[in-house]
Amino acid sequence: MRPRHYAYAAALLLSLATPGAATAADYSPSHVIVRYAGWTTHRERIAVERATGTGRAVPIAGGARVLQIKDGDSVRKTIAELRARPGVDYAVPDYRIHAAAAYYPNDPGRGGAGNWRKVQWNFAGAFGIRAPQAWATMRALHEAGGRGAIVAVLDSGVAYKNRGGFKRAPDLGKTGFVPGHDFIDGDNVPLDEDGHGTHVAGTIAEQVNNKKAVTGLAYGVKIMPLRVLDANGGGNGGPLAKAIIWAVDHGAQVINMSIVFNSDLQAADIPDVIAAMRYAHQHNVVMVGAAGNESDNHLDYPARYRDVISVGATTSSGCQAQYSSFGDGLDVVAPGGGKDAELTGSDWDRAHCGHGAGGREIVQQTFVQNFHDFHLVGVEGTSEAAPHVSALAALIIASGRLGPQPTADAVLARIDSSARDIGPPGYDKRYGHGLVNAAAAVAP
Missing domain, CATH: 3.30.70.80 (Peptidase S8 propeptide/proteinase inhibitor I9)
Structure with missing residues (x-):
């Protein structure tokens, strides 16, 4: 393949x-x-x-x-x-939008899930996001997995139901879904024809303790699937703008956008999308965006917009990923997989990173070609980093740590302030405020 x-x-x-x-x-x-x-x-x-x-x-x-x-x-x-x-x-x-994942490797069918810790370094590894501790906290709060929070996934759709030749992803079998919309075909059946959106949704909400596949960070949330990318992983800004407003008007609390525009676009080029994001922020909906996969010293839209939580990618070594875009305004980083970026000379890089080292991927259950044939698939990219943060935002909202109806700015501040400071001390444009720390974010 x-x-x-x-x-x-x-x-x-x-x-x-x-x-x-x-x-x-x-x-x-x-x-x-x-x-x-x-x-x-x-x-x-x-x-x-x-x-x-x-x-x-x-x-x-x-x-x-x-x-x-x-x-x-x-x-x-x-x-x-x-x-x-x-x-x-x-x-x-x-203007066109694109999925922000780097690539699907050619080894999707790697057998059963086995021990999830062996493949999900991003949740439980040395440079993971400390998911097990966050899960324990949420269970103690009787809000296991972010129960009840609604996360809109603006992507290629999600394998959320059986219909015709499409099948529901087995490890999303008990995941909650709320009605979504297909902005590509113009109907209310946003099924995935690409696999990207299902992988992203899996990072957020795959189920636990069901002896299937792997896990999702916020396994108790409800997913709102909104299809804005076609079967080739491409789309346009008009449907994206409509989807953002649709998500807000239909009760989404978090919007995940693992998508990017061309890296040279400015805000003036996409006024409809900017207006939609402004509308979402005014309604206190948390927006999360992938920084981009071009190793550029600036962020791609929609992540570049001031009220979107911009997410860069790290490797299993705790280093900036080779492909990850960065720059002023980067909020945080999260696991995206792949190889370490070129060394910068910082003490952190010298101690932890090796240019081209690493190579582990983010593994979730999805399909590659056949809509009914699901495997554990490894992907790398800021597309995979962003849903870690969307899931964490949902956990924070469900935890009640910021009150019953926290503002989007308060959720962002919690994510930034609880992040694990990696890279040079303090804020920097390669790691932002640091690696997201789910355990600290939901702690008292």
Whole structure:
């Protein structure tokens, strides 16, 4: 079986003013995003869309709309025409998003789970997140596994039910699910056609003590599956913006986004997504984002947004992962697997890290090709680091340590302040506030 690789979203994007110069893979060739000024009437908006050959408007975040462009027209031409019309606040491409995982290796079927500690170094190893101690605390609080908290997984869907050729992942058999939505196919059945979303959901909520597969950190939470990535691990910003608002409006307390935009995108390029994230923060929904897998000295959106908990990746050595993006604004790191990054000369690196050393992956149950054939699959990437933090946020909320309805800022502060300081002493842009520490985060 050949390895399945995920796009790194590394292609250069030119400025927003010249969207036609970017490659077709950077944004949808058939849609644009527009927002009208508040004073425009419905009739005036329809007139603009008729004059520019756009239509089939779909409302998204912050008053923006996704418009379908006329066959034969280019995105560049359509945006130029829209921007020239009175009453148009902005018109931008519908930029692509990508799964932030590095790759699926070619050895998914490695037999039974055995002792979960042998494969889940990320939970119980020397540089894991100290899950067993957190589990004990939550059980003592009668909130085992973060019982009742709702985590939205914005991804490729989740293998959450049997339907046609799709099967529910065996180790998600007793995981709680709340209704979700498929923003790719436009229905209410967000089943996974890729495997990425199921792996991410597994890190959060795979079951324990059932003699199956491995474990999830917040095994008592309810998952809200929201499909924003297609069968190839790609999608667009418009559906992402809609999914964020949908999650907020349907009761999600945490939103996991193991997805990235092109690394060169700025906030002005994705105003609809920025508006949606602002809406989520205003409603005190915790957002968690993968930092990116390009080893860049800056974070990718959505993790770069100020109110998203940005998560870099570490290896089983407790070192920055080779692929993990970093930079100012990085909040924390969590296990993502893979090899150690190039040494920086810090005392921590000299004591613990070796460039290219390591190589252990994050192992959860998912499928690789057949929707009904589940195995333990190892993946590495900031996609895998982020759900550790989403699960931890759910545990903190369920624990009541911050009161019955903690703010998103309070949850972030708890995660940052309880992190294990690794790397250079204090905050640094490679490790942020440190490696998340589940035991300390839910302790009295």
